[in-house]
């Protein structure tokens with residue numbers, strides 16, 4: 001009997017669908033699906049035994065065990081044969097903290113989970129390893145899948161391109177033209193995907209890819225496919241492990257298409273149900289003010305949700321006005337006594353730069369989350385003694401253009417640090433060093 005299956009998030013339909021079926025929505029209600037696990041089976045192992053097993057596997061010499069995702073495979077995809085797993089060493093990422101971070105943000109227990117320290121530089125690797133592994137498994141079992149496709153604001157396509165080409169599977173990428181960073185555009189091009197730059201926004205690309213993948217020979221890789229959520233849900237589990245099987249009081253996570261917040265919640269709930277932790281944290285979703293449909297719905301206590309046309313933002317990967325996973329996200333926020341906060345462009349840029357001063361390299365989306373943290377703290381929602389984990393979703397190097405602009409000589413940004421062109425003499429250098437050392 002299968003130990004995991006797809007099930008509708010709509011309680012009206014309780015049917016189980018095999019993970020080997022090519023299905024993305026509930027056939028009866030049209031709602032999204034989620035992967036459900038046989039919790040009674042998982043409960044046969046004690047919390048102590050799970051902890052020990054996960055600790056033994058963390059960074060082991062065995063490639064599958066060492067992956068942050070596959071080291072927890074019984075909670076993710078319990079039935080996949082080991083030889084069908086497609087892993088690039090994802091997860092098990094750094095939980096960053098330090099005295100400078102605490103000092104600059106005036107908060108003692110502040111952590112940043114660096115999900116962008118990964119093969120393609122974003123948290124998308126966590127889910128993509130699961131999805132591509134399952135597709136690889138289906139192909140090996142003889143399903144006629146010819147390619148995997150996604151719409152993307154940049155990071156999903158990078159992850160799909162890398163994992164698919166590693167497994168020898170073709171990938172098709174739909175991107176909104178001129179709306180992603182140069183590094184993100186380069187990634188699927190380099191990996192040999194079919195890259196289609198469409199004259200629309202992400203929501204427009206998403207609509208087309210949903211229709212394209214109705215033909216089952218092209219498999220859908222967006223996070224509405226709940227296999228992705230299974231990998232991404234390990235983030236909270238890793239944080240608990242890194243804090244000695246304790247959870248922080250708060251998680252703050254940037255939100256666009258809203259798959260990731262539901263993934264975070266799903267992992268935390270498993271931890272709690274299997275008794276590896278004894279309390280649940282609160283969750284805050286952070287949105288850019290330019291693309292804030294969830295924030296607007298939150299202000300109305302989620303009584304209604306209206307899609308918007310997202311405007312331009314430096315946090316280009318969350319420039320999404322009609323999030324596919326909104327229903328799941330609202331359910332998660334209700335379960336975790338959650339809140340939603342927004343950040344303006346100035347706030348996200350300055351807060352990202354402040355984080356950099358503590359030794360991070362903050363991408364704009366993590367800038368949104370750090371700015372939301374600062375605002376929630378100022379508003380008294382987050383208390384001075386609360387422990388807080390900000391989920392950093394991408395590596396700053398993927399957004400070098402954002403950093404260069406912030407620090408360019410033309411900018412008047414708060415923490416601007418532009419390079420100084422100088423004649424090549426010891427005197428000139430000494431003079432600049434002295435000024436630098438005397439600066440307050």
Ligand SMILES: Cc1ncc(COP(=O)(O)O)c(C=O)c1O
Pocket residue numbers: 122153154155156223254255256257258259260261317318363365366393394
């Ligand atoms: C860097 C980055 N941060 C945050 C997000 C938001 O995640 P989600 O779309 O699951 O809300 C994305 C992806 O869309 C992303 O690429």
